[in-house]
Amino acid sequence: MVQLVDNLVERVLPRIRRKPVLAYPVAAAIFVAAALLHAFLANWLPPSLPFLTFFIAVLLATLLAGTGPGLLVVGASLLFAWRFYFLASNQYTEFDATIALAAFALMAGLIVAVVHLLNRKVESLLNERDRNEGLLQDSALGELQLEQLNVELRHRLKNTFAIIAGLVSQSARYSADVQSFASALSGRLAAMGTAMDLVATRSFLGASLNELVIDTLKPLVPPGASRMTIQGPDGIVPGDVANALALTLHELGTNAIKYGAWSQEQGVVRVSWKFDRLNDDDAEFELVWDESGGPPVSQPERRGLGSLLIDSGFPSAKVERTFTVDGVFCRMTAVIKQTTTRRTRGRRTAQPT
CATH class of the missing domain: 3.30.565.10 (Histidine kinase-like ATPase, C-terminal domain)
Known part of the structure; x- marks a missing residue:
């Protein structure tokens, strides 16, 4: 199971992000799942969190498929929410709906931007590992250093995804509305990204x-x-x-x-x-x-x-x-x-x- 997860994080997901023919269908599937989940939970979701499933969809689509597919999910979520939530509900005026959609677009864009930076850092770590493989493959000492780098890379990637998932679920749990949820999540992701960047620049020391x-x-x-x-x-x-x-x-x-x-x-x-x-x-x-x-x-x-x-x-x-x-x-x-x-x-x- 551990080897399967490592292979998924290190090889499968980067390949999906590099191939638009795979990335966009994956993002579309994530959006469809979010829309169906939203419809299923419609009677339980509080009115203050109409975009909860779509925030998660944007985050997953950007992590798994890349920045372009993540922005596609943002646009599709805006259209879905406008057509099937705000137009179908009498609880919101046109002005309130416009403000809510604009806030979602802004915060979702921030999430895409932060995750884009994390994806780039993952890609750079993978490229660094590949470069070290070429330089150190003929040396016993190099093999030991390469294994240490692989272990550290797997550890950092799994921790990153676990922390992001925890921040998403806990931020949603403790937030009263969409704006506070998105603002708190984007700030925490940015702080975590700052720490990750500083650690990576010192070879994970x-x-x-x-x-x-x-x-x-x-x-x-x-x-x-x-x-x-x-x-x-x-x-x-x-x-x-x-x-x-x-x-x-x-x-x-x-x-x-x-x-x-x-x-x-x-x-x-x-x-x-x-x-x-x-x-x-x-x-x-x-x-x-x-x-x-x-x-x-x-x-x-x-x-x-x-x-x-x-x-x-x-x-x-x-x-x-x-x-x-x-x-x-x-x-x-x-x-x-x-x-x-x-x-x-x-x-x-x-x-x-």
């Missing part, structure tokens, strides 16, 4: 923590002088930690915009961290998120997916989050693997806006 913090939070920092400062020695965090940490930072930044320091003109977020080396492989890691200048915040009455992502942190992490009169204070501590660490003096850097 890990990601630079300094780059991870800046690249993840840069799209969220509001305009103004010194709205975010970072302080800490640059170091390498493992790939699984980088993915989870990027999602955690994204959720903290999103909450700061909605409720915390970044919702006020003078609010500031300070991100600091440190590494205490325990031995050659392990380091005790601590990261602190500290908001100031924001409105008083309190423990949310209902735990959404964002709170779950923050409080769960990353594997083996201990997360402490408190709500103060200035904003949120969050500390994450864990022992992590660090096979490669570049030590520098702690420095404070103002995030440009």
